Amino acid sequence: MLDLTLLNAPVLRPEGWSDAPLSIGGGLLGGSAGKVVDLSGFEILPGIVDAHGDGFERHMAPRRGALRERASGVQACAAELAACGITTAALAQFWSWEGGMRGPEFAEEVFAAVTEVAPTVPIDLRLQLRLETHFLDGFAGAEEAIARWGISYAVFNDHLPHRRLAEGRKPPRLTGQALKSGRSPEAHLALMMGLHDRGDEVPAALDGLCARLAARGVTMGSHDDRTAEGRAEWRARGVRVSEFPETVAAAQAARDAGEFIVLGAPNVVRGASHAGNVSALELVGMGLCDALASDYHYPAPARAAWRCVELGMLDEIAAWKLVSEGPARLLGLSDRGRIEDGLRADLVIREQATRRIVATIAGGRVAYMSGDVAGRFIA
The missing domain is CATH 2.30.40.10 (Urease, subunit C, domain 1)
Structure with a gap:
């Protein structure tokens, strides 16, 4: 040292x-x-604290099915993180029905590789598990993985296109997503329909799972909140982080309840959401942000902090807190x-x-x- x-x-x-x-x-x-x-x-x-980033995927699987050098991928990821000023990183890995790089099998490989490499690199590598809310058959495995790998941060996502499924229509990009999962388009659609049809079982299953994770001290977040009502449902389960809220109403609901709000640093750099949701810049300007996360691009946090200064939205002290002190508090890390x-x-x-x-x-x-x-x- x-x-x-x-x-x-x-x-x-x-x-x-x-x-x-x-x-x-x-x-x-x-x-x-x-x-x-x-x-x-x-x-x-x-040093920058990154509360949510999945840019490691291109190191872990640079070409689908071509390489399985997971430990080498983590080492390369740690080097990239360091070059971007990130000293603590929560690597956000899916545990999802979507399969492929988002499926449980790949997740276990990621968790094992990070656990192997983390003690050998200066960067503090941590794990975040992103669980799909309707993947009911995967809940037990996810909970076991959280305990076995010492994962302290879990986030809930829902990527099912419910409206189209309810209307009996095929989702967009079905063939491409099916190929990534290793399924035929027909099998992938049937899986999604089955998950959608079990929607009534999801709330009670989430209630139980969140209660057990909270008892273990796991920090929990909801991803892509759209409404104040939806945020209130997560709050009732002890889920106190709102990751990438898609509307002002959802972000304001989190702020009014004293909850953490995480926004995407690439959104700030771009000046707009690539998915057409509320701009992270707008939310930062309204004081509705506690942490800027790399999301999919590790250089983005440092650039986003300076972008807030360039635009006169924040002074440099407040802007840098969004990539250092803010995310550290979110992760419960009072030592950095x-x-x-x-x-x-x-x-x-x-x-x-x-x-x-x-x-x-x-x-x-x-x-x-x-x-x-x-x-x-x-x-």
Whole structure:
């Protein structure tokens, strides 16, 4: 682990930018002076905490059916996370009737690979299980996996096209989705119809499952909330995180109840939802955001935070909290997300002239370093 003092670089502390030196020792912030590193021309920010990201999929399965190097994929993912300034990452893996990369078999491979690799990399890799609400036959397996792999964050999704199924119409993109699942289009449609027809069983099954997960201390979230009423139903089950709400009404309901709101950083960078839902920028401007997550693009959190500053929506302190302190609190991690003595030494070093991330320190270890800044550390 590093034992050093960083000089001549502005440091983004909770109270604002500070020119005071920053020391690292024993994996924590603060402590003895150690080796002195001159970081003139650079600035230091808290490491990014990513509460929800599935960008790891392209590393785990770069081409369907071609490679099964899961551990190597996790290592590559950790390197990408570090290059993007992410020091803690919740890898969001489906447990779904959709099969393929979203099915339980693939999920178990992901969980095993992350568990194997996590102790060997500086980045704190965590798991999130995304459970499809109508996958009733998969509930027991999901619950067992959560316990066995020590998963502390579960999110509920519903990707069934209920309206079309109720009307007896084929969903869009049926053939492509069926091929990804390894089923024929006919078999895939029959499966969806069967799941849709069991809708009356879902609420009671979710009530029981959520009660058991809450008793274990698992953080729970609902994905793509559309209405205040829907958010209230999840709240009654102890589900206190609203991930990517699709409307102002749903997000406002979560805020009024003091619940966490997670928005997609790519949505902020784009300036609009790719699915035509409410803009994350609009919600950020209304104060309806606690955390910006990478979603499907790991470079997005750092870029989104700065985008909020560029547009004059937030100052840099408030904007960076959306990718550091906010998601850390959501995940129950009080030891990170801020630059304060005694906390984990999770830092992003950014070039002042370009705002390019040039180094990432995670838990007091170098996770990423590129370019001229490396010479400062090894001189």
